[in-house]
Amino acid sequence: DAMVIQNPRYQVTQFGKPVTLSCSQTLNHNVMYWYQQKSSQAPKLLFHYYDKDFNNEADTPDNFQSRRPNTSFCFLDIRSPGLGDTAMYLCATSRDAGTAQETQYFGPGTRLLVL
Amino acid sequence: DAKTTQPNSMESNEEEPVHLPCNHSTISGTDYIHWYRQLPSQGPEYVIHGLTSNVNNRMASLAIAEDRKSSTLILHRATLRDAAVYYCILIGDDKIIFGKGTRLHILP
Numbered sequence: 001d002a003m004v005i006q007n008p009r010y011q012v013t014q015f016g017k018p019v020t021l022s023c024s025q026t027l028n029h030n031v032m033y034w035y036q037q038k039s040s041q042a043p044k045l046l047f048h049y050y051d052k053d054f055n056n057e058a059d060t061p062d063n064f065q066s067r068r069p070n071t072s073f074c075f076l077d078i079r080s081p082g083l084g085d086t087a088m089y090l091c092a093t094s095r096d097a098g099t100a101q102e103t104q105y106f107g108p109g110t111r112l113l114v115l
Numbered sequence: 116d117a118k119t120t121q122p123n124s125m126e127s128n129e130e131e132p133v134h135l136p137c138n139h140s141t142i143s144g145t146d147y148i149h150w151y152r153q154l155p156s157q158g159p160e161y162v163i164h165g166l167t168s169n170v171n172n173r174m175a176s177l178a179i180a181e182d183r184k185s186s187t188l189i190l191h192r193a194t195l196r197d198a199a200v201y202y203c204i205l206i207g208d209d210k211i212i213f214g215k216g217t218r219l220h221i222l223p
Binding site: 004041042043044045090092100101102103104105106107108109 | 145146147151156157158159160161164166202206207208211213214215216
């Protein structure tokens, strides 16, 4: 009963070569989040969608973009990956963003390696 | 800016209680305290959350100090499957602030 699915689980790309990571959910949640987690560090929120409204964190580099074509799917695009973008990328969902009580449901993550 | 502080690592024996502390002295009045844990090679999973009162669920208990500047996650009877990184997180209006996490080792 997978609820938040991320594809691929592992991705290798070359320096500067655009890459897209995919997330889908079967929960019909309004909110989808993207986090970056570097080795031995806590997850760092990049941005989130509340329905179709995009909310970028202030310190997220312009190199990172996102698309949400429908409720179920959300994509993370890295336009020109650098070596420092090697990380685990986590997608999460929550039913609503209007309350700080909402539980987030995380996918298993995509481990990205930039060579 | 609000932040959370957690010990880097802790050890506990199997079948004993575990108390995982978190300091959040700059917490705002409307911030909720959430705990998630992350097993190796997996995404974080929800454990428990609270605002002011202590909370219990099937996984754990959360004890929140009266001044809300600290909290403690309590695992009543640790098993080997509880070995993970435990994150204390403040979630409020327009903010999600992760602590650096405590790596919990369970000794058989």
